[in-house]
Amino acid sequence: MKISRFQEGVARLLCASALAGAAVATPTVTWGEDLGPVVAPEFNAAKAELGRRLFFDARLSGDAAISCASCHQPENGFTDGLPLSKAYPGSDGFRNTPTLINTSLKANWFHDGRLGTNLNDVTRESLTEDYSMNMDMRLMQERVKQDPVYVEMFEAAGMGEPSNGGIRKLIPEYLKTLISKNAPFDTGTMSDAATRGQELFTGKAGCIACHDGPRLTDDSRHNTGVPENPEIWSNPVRHMTYAAFASFMGVENYMNVRRDVGAYIWDHKADGSTIGTFITPTLRELTYTAPYMHNGMIGSLAEVVAFYNAGGGDDANKDALLQPLGLSDGEQADLVAFLEALSGDPLTSSDYVWEDAIPTNYPAIENWREQKN
Amino acid sequence: MKQINTFSLLASGAVVSMAIAGAVGLTAPALAGDMAYPALEALGQPPIPSDNQMTEAKIELGKMLFWDPRLGGDASTACVTCHEPDQGWAFSDSLSRGYPGTVHWRNSQSVINSAYLGQLFWAGSAKSLEKQAPSAAKGAVAGNGENDVMETRLAFIPEYRERFNDVFGTEWPRIGDAWAAIAAFERTLVVNDTPVDRYLNGETDALNEQQLAGMELFNGKAGCIQCHNGPQATDENYYNLGVPPAERWEEDGLAQITFRYEIYAKGVTQEMYRELKDDPGLYFRTKEADHLGKFRTPPLRYTAYTAPYMHNGTFWDLEEVVRFYNDGGGENDFTDGTFASTKTPKLQPLGLTDGEIGDLVAFLEAFSGDEVTVEAPALPPYAALPSQ
Numbered sequence: 001m002k003i004s005r006f007q008e009g010v011a012r013l014l015c016a017s018a019l020a021g022a023a024v025a026t027p028t029v030t031w032g033e034d035l036g037p038v039v040a041p042e043f044n045a046a047k048a049e050l051g052r053r054l055f056f057d058a059r060l061s062g063d064a065a066i067s068c069a070s071c072h073q074p075e076n077g078f079t080d081g082l083p084l085s086k087a088y089p090g091s092d093g094f095r096n097t098p099t100l101i102n103t104s105l106k107a108n109w110f111h112d113g114r115l116g117t118n119l120n121d122v123t124r125e126s127l128t129e130d131y132s133m134n135m136d137m138r139l140m141q142e143r144v145k146q147d148p149v150y151v152e153m154f155e156a157a158g159m160g161e162p163s164n165g166g167i168r169k170l171i172p173e174y175l176k177t178l179i180s181k182n183a184p185f186d187t188g189t190m191s192d193a194a195t196r197g198q199e200l201f202t203g204k205a206g207c208i209a210c211h212d213g214p215r216l217t218d219d220s221r222h223n224t225g226v227p228e229n230p231e232i233w234s235n236p237v238r239h240m241t242y243a244a245f246a247s248f249m250g251v252e253n254y255m256n257v258r259r260d261v262g263a264y265i266w267d268h269k270a271d272g273s274t275i276g277t278f279i280t281p282t283l284r285e286l287t288y289t290a291p292y293m294h295n296g297m298i299g300s301l302a303e304v305v306a307f308y309n310a311g312g313g314d315d316a317n318k319d320a321l322l323q324p325l326g327l328s329d330g331e332q333a334d335l336v337a338f339l340e341a342l343s344g345d346p347l348t349s350s351d352y353v354w355e356d357a358i359p360t361n362y363p364a365i366e367n368w369r370e371q372k373n
Numbered sequence: 374m375k376q377i378n379t380f381s382l383l384a385s386g387a388v389v390s391m392a393i394a395g396a397v398g399l400t401a402p403a404l405a406g407d408m409a410y411p412a413l414e415a416l417g418q419p420p421i422p423s424d425n426q427m428t429e430a431k432i433e434l435g436k437m438l439f440w441d442p443r444l445g446g447d448a449s450t451a452c453v454t455c456h457e458p459d460q461g462w463a464f465s466d467s468l469s470r471g472y473p474g475t476v477h478w479r480n481s482q483s484v485i486n487s488a489y490l491g492q493l494f495w496a497g498s499a500k501s502l503e504k505q506a507p508s509a510a511k512g513a514v515a516g517n518g519e520n521d522v523m524e525t526r527l528a529f530i531p532e533y534r535e536r537f538n539d540v541f542g543t544e545w546p547r548i549g550d551a552w553a554a555i556a557a558f559e560r561t562l563v564v565n566d567t568p569v570d571r572y573l574n575g576e577t578d579a580l581n582e583q584q585l586a587g588m589e590l591f592n593g594k595a596g597c598i599q600c601h602n603g604p605q606a607t608d609e610n611y612y613n614l615g616v617p618p619a620e621r622w623e624e625d626g627l628a629q630i631t632f633r634y635e636i637y638a639k640g641v642t643q644e645m646y647r648e649l650k651d652d653p654g655l656y657f658r659t660k661e662a663d664h665l666g667k668f669r670t671p672p673l674r675y676t677a678y679t680a681p682y683m684h685n686g687t688f689w690d691l692e693e694v695v696r697f698y699n700d701g702g703g704e705n706d707f708t709d710g711t712f713a714s715t716k717t718p719k720l721q722p723l724g725l726t727d728g729e730i731g732d733l734v735a736f737l738e739a740f741s742g743d744e745v746t747v748e749a750p751a752l753p754p755y756a757a758l759p760s761q
Contacts, residue, residue, distance in 0.1 A: 062517050063447045064474030090448030091522065130522045134446050136513035139475070142633040146626050236529040236755040244525040255528060255545055258761045362626030369623065372647045373633050 037186040038102050038214045043176040046157035051174025054167055056354040059143050060127060062134035065089055071097045074348045077288025078178060083296025084231060087241055091131035094232045094242040094260065096296040101285045101347060104176040107219035111294040112263045113279040119172035131241045137164035146362040178352065180284045183344035190341045197338025200331055209321050216283035216342065221263035223277045224322055225313025228259050229295035260295065273317050287343040301339050305332045411603040415573040416565035419488035425503060425553045427560060434536045435558030437750045438551050443526045444510050446517030449473055452555060455481045458747055461678030462562065467686030468621055468628060475514040478631045480686035485675040485745060488560040492609045495668045495684040496655045502556035514631050524548035532753035564675050567742035580739055587736025590729055599719045600670040611655045611667035612717040615703035618651040619685040651706035652685065665715050666707030677741035691734045699725045
């Protein structure tokens, strides 16, 4: 069923009040009909292959120390398995690394959803942001031009001469290949527990209110009251990284802020009501991507479900959708089983990983004076 | 947060003409021909800008910051990284060290006596030490830092919070004040008591016979005074001497990357991006063909410690430099008409004997004085901020 965003909101409120026990009413909208397999986008194989090599190449960071894959590791569902991500040397991360599986289908990117355009922009941001890869893209272009393998691959892929614009097209082409595959939910091979979990997901537990669609997210911002990760404020390098980010984002009084304001940066609402909102994450591939939440504060899926069963955390701006659910232990276990059934095959084969060694240095161009730059 | 700086085309032409105008009219020893140049003079005290007065506390803070690698992108690269006290406050390789993963593209210049210069960097792109420091800390092949991160790092170092508050009165350290403090420290790195300075101050036995013979050549037959004149031994004007292109550009992949990066980042025509194989120097700032391959005359004090020489470190000792001038300079891509022919007519073969070359080198060595050594400061640690 396709419903408008407005209708959807109304339905959610109805659903929430039903969950709160204020009224026993059959929701006018049945959730879950748009759950289903993720539809893989088309991609160009030669460009995706080139993007794959770029993704794994540490020479795409300012001091050539880290690649995209340093934090987005295939064996961890393209996350790093840490509560808070690492960062470019000299900085330290203040959020949990999100998975890149299905990222090409998202409506916005980063936990605060600050980019809502396309992966070209996301790639630019990740390459150039001083705490992520700190790369001057003009220097990046000249590095890539110095590697004969890239020169050949660009030509073969119809991309002409290596350029920073080309690089920002090619990495997204590779990201299009990272699509969930063979999850029991998609192949119809869920356990009984998972099937019961799906009922709860779309019904009593109300997860579907935000986690809908093939990727199980509404791509919108919500405050669920996830507690702050104290490590951000006790580790001066993490705190410094956050403060520099907050200053750049125009957060008022950023040196005295002691919480991650999240998607507040969209609108800087004067009443503070959007502080602590974050984009609903996908629920696919969760078995590979612990720990959870935007700041890695919850270590297991059982604990995540327990968190929602308690009505989420404690925050003045918490979304009214969150209310205690009254799920039994068995029901919570069923929900976990359903969540686990949303994870598919690991994307760790050579289709997804660049397995050949990537050089760390550059050959000199022969007869340099006679060659055009 | 990385921003691409828009290249400024301002002022360089005016500065050049002012420098020339300033040279005319001063009484000075006459050279062959009718031109007069400012005489070498003993070096006095450096000028102190009225908006950045020197205090002990500011100098001490600037010294710490000069050594602090947290004023760079990945917290590995400080001012001192390319301006090493035991390498003449420069870097003893043809091209400077560069940020990790890169090599720089020009020779690192000494910080000693930079306080006197109005044109900093080889093409004069900064007009004050306060402007030079951030430019070096931020360039992708130098410090690769960003203002917001560098400034915020300082805020998480309690000792810096105290010191910045003491010196500048701010609650939190400000990055512009960091550059001011570094500039103040650099203004203490002065060598103005070389044997040549003492001689020019009337201490007639400060130079030996050979050095005096070298000085006479410098002012006369060798014509060095044409550009290396006045108290600083530089006219701060721009010339193409025909210094050959850097050899490393032909041999070193990393250097080739940086060369292309610079011509891309600094902005040239598409045709020039494809064709250039030599450093256009002042042209980057003015985009005037007359300025291709021109670099600012460097000062000469302390040069005994700062090998190798020239904007790309082509010459490894002073004798090589003198022999280069004795040959009337050299050839590069901006002397042979490939792009332009901008070589200065001031350079002509000099006909110096080996003995005269030795005399000139002896004079230059007497222009260097004692080595400036400084004990590296201890750097204060980060600490968490109090919770709110």
